[in-house]
Amino acid sequence: MSLDMPYPDPAVETMEKSQKDLSQDSESVVIAQKPCKSRDWLKFAPLWIILILVATIGLTWYLLEVGTTPGLRIPKLYACSLKIVSHELTYDLTRPASKAFKTESEHLQKLVSDLVLASELAVFYNSSTVYAFGEGSLIVYFWLSLEVPDTHSPYVTMNSVKAVILNVMKAKTSIKGTYIFDQYHVDPSSFNIQEAKWQDRQLHSSAIGCYRYTYVRAGQEIYLKGPDYLYTTCTWHLQGPPGHLLKVWLKWTRPDCRDRLIMYDSAAPLASALITSHYGCTRQEPESEVLSSGNVMLVLWKQGMYNYDDPFMLTVQPLPIESCQHSIVLKKTLEIQGQLRTPYYPSYCPPNFNCTWNFMVPSPDYGIVLHFEGYKLTRQYTYEPCFSGLWQVQTKRMCGLRLLQSYSERIFAISGNVTVSFTNNKILTGPGIQASYSLFNLSDPCPGEFLCITNGLCVPLCDGVKDCSNELDERNCVCPAQYQCSESGSCISVSQVCDGNKDCVNGTDEENCQQAVPCSAFTYKCDDGSCVKKPNPECDSVHDCRDKSDEKKCDCGVQALENRLIGGVTSQEGEWPWQASLQVQGIHVCGGSLIANRWILSAAHCFHPERFASPEIWTVILGKIRLSRSSQKEMSFKVTRLVLHPFYDEDSHDYDVALVLLDHAVPLTSPHVQPVCLPSGTHYIPTDSICWVTGWGAANEYGPSVDTLQKVDLKIVSQDVCSDLYRYQISPRMFCAGYRDGSKDACLGDSGSPLVCKGPRGRWVQFGLVSWGAGCGIPKYFGVYSRLTRLVGWIHNVTGVS
Numbered sequence: 001m002s003l004d005m006p007y008p009d010p011a012v013e014t015m016e017k018s019q020k021d022l023s024q025d026s027e028s029v030v031i032a033q034k035p036c037k038s039r040d041w042l043k044f045a046p047l048w049i050i051l052i053l054v055a056t057i058g059l060t061w062y063l064l065e066v067g068t069t070p071g072l073r074i075p076k077l078y079a080c081s082l083k084i085v086s087h088e089l090t091y092d093l094t095r096p097a098s099k100a101f102k103t104e105s106e107h108l109q110k111l112v113s114d115l116v117l118a119s120e121l122a123v124f125y126n127s128s129t130v131y132a133f134g135e136g137s138l139i140v141y142f143w144l145s146l147e148v149p150d151t152h153s154p155y156v157t158m159n160s161v162k163a164v165i166l167n168v169m170k171a172k173t174s175i176k177g178t179y180i181f182d183q184y185h186v187d188p189s190s191f192n193i194q195e196a197k198w199q200d201r202q203l204h205s206s207a208i209g210c211y212r213y214t215y216v217r218a219g220q221e222i223y224l225k226g227p228d229y230l231y232t233t234c235t236w237h238l239q240g241p242p243g244h245l246l247k248v249w250l251k252w253t254r255p256d257c258r259d260r261l262i263m264y265d266s267a268a269p270l271a272s273a274l275i276t277s278h279y280g281c282t283r284q285e286p287e288s289e290v291l292s293s294g295n296v297m298l299v300l301w302k303q304g305m306y307n308y309d310d311p312f313m314l315t316v317q318p319l320p321i322e323s324c325q326h327s328i329v330l331k332k333t334l335e336i337q338g339q340l341r342t343p344y345y346p347s348y349c350p351p352n353f354n355c356t357w358n359f360m361v362p363s364p365d366y367g368i369v370l371h372f373e374g375y376k377l378t379r380q381y382t383y384e385p386c387f388s389g390l391w392q393v394q395t396k397r398m399c400g401l402r403l404l405q406s407y408s409e410r411i412f413a414i415s416g417n418v419t420v421s422f423t424n425n426k427i428l429t430g431p432g433i434q435a436s437y438s439l440f441n442l443s444d445p446c447p448g449e450f451l452c453i454t455n456g457l458c459v460p461l462c463d464g465v466k467d468c469s470n471e472l473d474e475r476n477c478v479c480p481a482q483y484q485c486s487e488s489g490s491c492i493s494v495s496q497v498c499d500g501n502k503d504c505v506n507g508t509d510e511e512n513c514q515q516a517v518p519c520s521a522f523t524y525k526c527d528d529g530s531c532v533k534k535p536n537p538e539c540d541s542v543h544d545c546r547d548k549s550d551e552k553k554c555d556c557g558v559q560a561l562e563n564r565l566i567g568g569v570t571s572q573e574g575e576w577p578w579q580a581s582l583q584v585q586g587i588h589v590c591g592g593s594l595i596a597n598r599w600i601l602s603a604a605h606c607f608h609p610e611r612f613a614s615p616e617i618w619t620v621i622l623g624k625i626r627l628s629r630s631s632q633k634e635m636s637f638k639v640t641r642l643v644l645h646p647f648y649d650e651d652s653h654d655y656d657v658a659l660v661l662l663d664h665a666v667p668l669t670s671p672h673v674q675p676v677c678l679p680s681g682t683h684y685i686p687t688d689s690i691c692w693v694t695g696w697g698a699a700n701e702y703g704p705s706v707d708t709l710q711k712v713d714l715k716i717v718s719q720d721v722c723s724d725l726y727r728y729q730i731s732p733r734m735f736c737a738g739y740r741d742g743s744k745d746a747c748l749g750d751s752g753s754p755l756v757c758k759g760p761r762g763r764w765v766q767f768g769l770v771s772w773g774a775g776c777g778i779p780k781y782f783g784v785y786s787r788l789t790r791l792v793g794w795i796h797n798v799t800g801v802s
């Protein structure tokens with residue numbers, strides 16, 4: 001299609017040609033003056049001899065200076081800008097096709113060529129081409145093209161070119177400090193030069209037909225008009241006031257497009273100035289805010305599918321460049337005291353910036369912990385460049401790295417004044433970075449827990465789950481996943497603690513059951529932060545916490561059928577009142593569970609395929625037993641929001657949990673629709689406990705579902721056995737359940753369906769949800785479930801319910 005053709009600019013072409021002629025003239029200025037008519041040569045003998053002499057000297061100089069192999073010439077291209085203080089930007093100058101643009105470009109190209117030709121670079125000069133104008137008072141943007149013999153190429157660098165041209169301007173400045181050429185007064189200090197590639201220039205000219213210039217004043221936010229669909233490429237040249245950077249807000253508005261938006265920290269699409277490139281309509285980042293380092297930015301659009309509507313919204317806003325130097329005086333507390341943030345967080349990191357934080361530590365007993373989500377620091381051993389920022393913590397240099405995990409950097413203070421700095425030398429950036437900071441007790445960094453040295457996090461010690469990647473939290477445990485009697489050192493089951501029977505020799509397992517004790521892997525944390533020794537003290541009608549918080553929020557996990565055990569595999573009405581059917585176009589796709597009056601818990605992988613990612617397509621049905629038939633007890637809901645765990649990893653299935661927000665609150669008046677209980681983070685379920693999984697058995701949307709809600713009892717498998725079977729695929733966020741011989745169909749429950757265990761007083765607690773597994777009924781292969789005790793923190797944070 002002809003629309004794809006690069007925009008032909010006759011002005012630019014002729015200018016380039018004339019500049020080339022000009023440059024050739026200058027290179028061969030001596031040789032070109034050879035006499036034209038040979039028979040007249042005697043007449044001009046003295047002049048001729050002089051000319052020969054001059055030519056010889058010139059040629060010698062040329063060979064010595066320019067190189068012995070004049071054949072190989074390296075093209076060099078720069079994107080430059082200059083500020084013309086004597087002129088103002090006019091509307092016509094923002095339109096490359098206008099006559100004014102053409103006239104002004106020709107004058108200014110002459111200005112540039114004169115500058116270069118008056119410098120040591122004269123022999124290398126090829127052309128200069130004005131490509132844009134900007135405000136302030138008139139900024140001219142131009143390409144400078146040189147051709148340098150390969151022997152000289154290493155010496156002609158961006159910095160040397162800049163210095164040489166600045167010298168010419170400075171040598172000829174007026175009293176006012178400007179360089180004057182005809183009627184133009186140039187501010188030499190404004191000279192800006194960036195390395196460019198030939199492809200950058202081609203890309204730029206391919207978009208020139210759909211070029212828009214926008215100036216945005218301080219305090220203003222401008223909505224940028226969408227692209228012109230007659231073209232396949234458009235550019236927005238954005239400019240703000242000096243001393244400001246630009247923030248571009250981008251929101252993709254359609255589910256189906258493949259448009260691309262590329263942002264540059266320059267006025268031309270220079271690969272070396274690329275800030276970020278966004279593919280359209282992926283749900284990973286429906287909305288983002290991108291910052292430039294200065295007051296110029298270029299946004300380039302490339303068409304995906306043909307659209308009648310804009311698939312995105314764009315605004316631009318200038319923000320004052322803020323200094324990122326902070327002094328923080330820390331208080332004597334172990335609580336979180338604040339956040340370190342990149343400028344204008346949660347905007348993207350600006351290109352080329354640095355931040356410094358000076359912490360005053362109140363006493364040498366403390367260290368500082370910086371806690372990151374989805375980002376970690378790794379030691380920089382050599383001085384290789386860092387791709388996501390360089391950190392300096394006291395004397396240690398570290399590179400930032402984005403990953404789907406949490407991480408804490410623990411700083412052992414050398415003095416009371418700890419300096420942390422962050423530098424982003426790259427142009428290519430990503431989402432802004434923040435870390436919370438707090439103090440930790442140097443002699444007891446993780447009270448009741450284990451300090452995992454590989455990620456700086458405190459993890460449960462000797463609870464049977466290898467939380468730390470070096471597994472040291474489960475090494476050398478005297479009583480792994482058990483309780484150790486203090487008097488004899490012998491091990492008893494955790495469920496025997498505070499159960500009324502003396503199981504340790506002297507009965508220490510029954511002591512201090514009503515008092516606050518140091519926290520550990522199976523103690524329960526009350527709302528006031530104190531810990532009680534009794535495992536799973538919630539909702540057993542005994543006040544175990546001083547603040548009685550263990551007996552609050554007990555309206556959950558109650559079956560409609562009073563503790564009546566029903567045989568078989570088909571469920572009865574009201575047996576699992578939290579069970580949800582998540583449907584798309586009337587077809588059951590995944591299971592879920594009601595956990596609060598507007599929230600359904602399910603698996604992240606249910607929503608991961610692109611076509612299942614938007615909330616609008618989903619319907620949630622509660623109180624359902626038979627898929628084929630609706631009953632009066634059923635309630636149906638639309639979905640307003642899907643929240644996948646931010647660390648969910650499609651390949652490893654790690655963090656396979658999602659929350660579904662219903663369009664209205666569930667009326668909890670019917671015993672057939674009731675929420676299930678969520679476990680506490682230290683909820684204890686012994687290995688070999690029998691728990692239940694429910695569901696309609698659809699393995700995927702095409703897989704067969706059974707009509708009536710099924711139930712199956714399964715054994716909880718120890719984490720070691722599970723890991724042995726699946727090798728390294730089992731993370732601390734997973735556990736196995738099933739039978740060694742595969743006798744029971746462990747894949748009966750559908751993805752996202754709950755695995756529930758019976759707690760005290762017949763209350764059901766959801767311990768897991770169906771995630772993945774090697775296959776159904778295969779001997780020795782268990783089903784793998786998401787371990788909710790490791791995920792409830794996130795669930796509470798998102799739902800605001802605790």
Ligand SMILES: *[C@@H]1O[C@H](CO)[C@@H](O)[C@H](O)[C@H]1NC(C)=O
Pocket residue numbers: 016017020074075076126127145146147
């Ligand atoms: C020099 O300029 C001409 C056009 O004027 C262009 O065709 C040629 O490729 C340029 N050479 C380099 C190395 O940029």
Ligand SMILES: *[C@@H]1O[C@H](CO)[C@@H](O)[C@H](O)[C@H]1NC(C)=O
Pocket residue numbers: 323353354423
């Ligand atoms: C940090 O940034 C400031 C300006 O924001 C600059 O003056 C300073 O030189 C930078 N320091 C480093 C170490 O890059």
Ligand SMILES: *[C@@H]1O[C@H](CO)[C@@H](O)[C@H](O)[C@H]1NC(C)=O
Pocket residue numbers: 358417418419
């Ligand atoms: C802490 O140290 C930094 C540099 O190491 C220094 O700039 C700052 O003034 C110091 N602050 C105090 C309060 O001593």
Ligand SMILES: *[C@@H]1O[C@H](CO)[C@@H](O)[C@H](O)[C@H]1NC(C)=O
Pocket residue numbers: 365441442443444
């Ligand atoms: C640090 O922990 C030790 C050992 O638990 C304790 O004795 C000390 O009081 C704690 N110090 C602070 C400042 O909290």
Ligand SMILES: *[C@@H]1O[C@H](CO)[C@@H](O)[C@H](O)[C@H]1NC(C)=O
Pocket residue numbers: 486487488505506
């Ligand atoms: C356990 O009780 C016995 C007798 O009551 C006593 O002799 C022994 O010292 C006690 N052991 C501990 C560790 O308290």
Ligand SMILES: *[C@@H]1O[C@H](CO)[C@@H](O)[C@H](O)[C@H]1NC(C)=O
Pocket residue numbers: 793794797
């Ligand atoms: C929950 O939010 C709190 C406060 O914002 C934060 O400290 C904590 O790390 C979050 N927990 C999880 C699991 O996201």
Ligand SMILES: [Ca+2]
Pocket residue numbers: 459460461462463464465466467468473474
């Ligand atoms: Ca552990």
Ligand SMILES: [Ca+2]
Pocket residue numbers: 496497498499500501502503504509510
């Ligand atoms: Ca006991």
Ligand SMILES: [Ca+2]
Pocket residue numbers: 537538539540541542543544545550551
């Ligand atoms: Ca209790």
